[in-house]
Amino acid sequence: MHSPHLSALEAKHATLxxxxxxxxxxxxxxxxxxxxxxxxxxxxxxEMTTQ
Structure with missing residues (x-):
């Protein structure tokens, strides 16, 4: 299960x-x-890999 923080990081990564x-x-x-x-x-x- 993804934490909200990890989901936000993934979205930011995709945007970048x-x-x-x-x-x-x-x-x-x-x-x-x-x-x-x-x-x-x-x-x-x-940051995603340290989560």
Missing amino acids: DRRITAESQRPLPDPTVLRDLKRAKLRVKE
Whole structure:
């Protein structure tokens, strides 16, 4: 069973993943935006694994 916190983290992780995909598919992806999104996604994933 998922805790509400873990469910929220999974939702945030999925949102970040979609934003990374959308930014990557733009004609001129912003490398700074991509870096920040990927770092945020990694932080969420790390928090999920400690739950």
